[in-house]
Amino acid sequence: xxxxxxxxxxxxxxxxxxxxxxxxxxxxxxxxxxxxxxxxxxxxxxxxxxxxxxxxxxxxxxxxxxxxxxxxxxxxxxxxxxxxxxxxxxxxxxxxxxxxxxxxxxxxxxx
Amino acid sequence: xxxxxxxxxxxxxxxxxxxxxxxxxxxxxxxxxxxxxxxxxxxxxxxxxxxxxxxxxxxxxxxxxxxxxxxxxxxxxxxxxxxxxxxxxxxxxxxxxxxxxxxxxxxxxxxxxxxxx
Numbered sequence: 001x002x003x004x005x006x007x008x009x010x011x012x013x014x015x016x017x018x019x020x021x022x023x024x025x026x027x028x029x030x031x032x033x034x035x036x037x038x039x040x041x042x043x044x045x046x047x048x049x050x051x052x053x054x055x056x057x058x059x060x061x062x063x064x065x066x067x068x069x070x071x072x073x074x075x076x077x078x079x080x081x082x083x084x085x086x087x088x089x090x091x092x093x094x095x096x097x098x099x100x101x102x103x104x105x106x107x108x109x110x111x
Numbered sequence: 112x113x114x115x116x117x118x119x120x121x122x123x124x125x126x127x128x129x130x131x132x133x134x135x136x137x138x139x140x141x142x143x144x145x146x147x148x149x150x151x152x153x154x155x156x157x158x159x160x161x162x163x164x165x166x167x168x169x170x171x172x173x174x175x176x177x178x179x180x181x182x183x184x185x186x187x188x189x190x191x192x193x194x195x196x197x198x199x200x201x202x203x204x205x206x207x208x209x210x211x212x213x214x215x216x217x218x219x220x221x222x223x224x225x226x227x228x
Contacts, residue, residue, distance in 0.1 A: 003155065034213040038156070045206055045218040046148075046156065057216070089156050093213035098161070098170040099146070100213050105155040 004029065004090055004103035011109040017078040020106045022090030023071060028101055030071035034093035037066060037075045039086045040105075046089065050075060077108070085110045113137045115207050115219035122225045127197050133190040133207030133219055141165070141185035144210040147192045149203040150221070157203075160192065161210055197226045 005023040012018040022029065022037075029035055035053045038046035048057050050066035053073060063078045073092070077084055090103040119131040131147070147159040160171045160181040169181050180193040190207050202225050208215035 032213075036214040038215070040156075045220055046215070047218070048214060048216055051214040051216075052212070091156075091158075091214075097158070097172050099158045099172060102156045102158065 004092060004101055006088075006090060006103035006106045008104070009107045009109065011111055012080045013111045014080050014082065016080050017076060018080060018108065020075045020077075020088055020090075020108070022073040022075070022092075022103045024073075024092055024101070025071055027096065028092040028094040029068065029073050029090075031095075032093045033068070034100075035066070035068060035073040036091050037064075037073075038089045038091065040089065041086050049088075080110050082110050084108060113209065113217040115209070115217060117205065117207055117219045117222035120205065120222035120224045122227060123197050124228050125198060125226055127226075128193070128195045129197060129224060131192040131194070131205055131207075131222060131224070133192075135188045135190065135207075135209075138209070138217075140188040145181075145183060145190045146208050146210045146215060147181060147190075148206045148208055148215065148218075150206070151200070151203040154203075159205070162190070194224070197224075199226050202226045 033053045037050040040046040053068045054066045065076045088106045091100050114136045116134045146161040162169050162181045178195050182191045204221040206221045207219045209217045
């Protein structure tokens with residue numbers, strides 16, 4: 001099962017908005033609304049930021065939003081802050097293994 | 112507060128075996144699907160396996176089938192991952208996580224497994 005495709009890196013200035021894309025196929029991202037996004041700081045465990053394409057877990061800032069169009073899901077972070085600098089991973093359910101598949105990860109740099 | 116604490120990692124020789132454990136607390140363990148996710152040094156996340164609440168259904172990523180076995184003991188609030196015939200490419204931090212509808216909601220801090228002679 002191939003990993004979902006994410007850009008290796010994105011960057012933005014404080015206060016700006018950025019979008020991270022996550023491209024799969026009709027067998028994963030495009031076929032199901034079970035897309036989630038995770039933030040990971042160096043040396044720490046990942047943290048769930050978005051689930052079911054658009055939903056935020058309790059306690060996650062509204063600056064984080066998710067969307068999907070066709071086989072591509074997106075994570076948008078508005079009002080960038082220095083502590084948004086981290087690695088971000090998308091994941092989608094796939095019936096191929098009944099578990100899921102991750103994207104390769106995107107390093108967000110806040111300039 | 113949900114707590115997941117992994118243990119059992121360390122340095123293992125190629126071909127050896129290891130059993131990772133994940134002690135759960137702060138939630139009703141027997142009511143949650145659970146998963147293992149791994150991350151090789153400097154690399155991305157990779158699903159390993161998932162197990163149903165009662166242990167009756169187990170799913171593995173294709174590349175993990177045969178050498179990896181996920182199990183659980185609901186009486187002990189514990190999740191396990193048995194890894195046999197360890198290879199250098201199994202070197203990674205292994206995380207346990209609660210899973211609900213294909214999202215990993217809560218994660219442990221991870222445990223490092225290093226396969227080297």
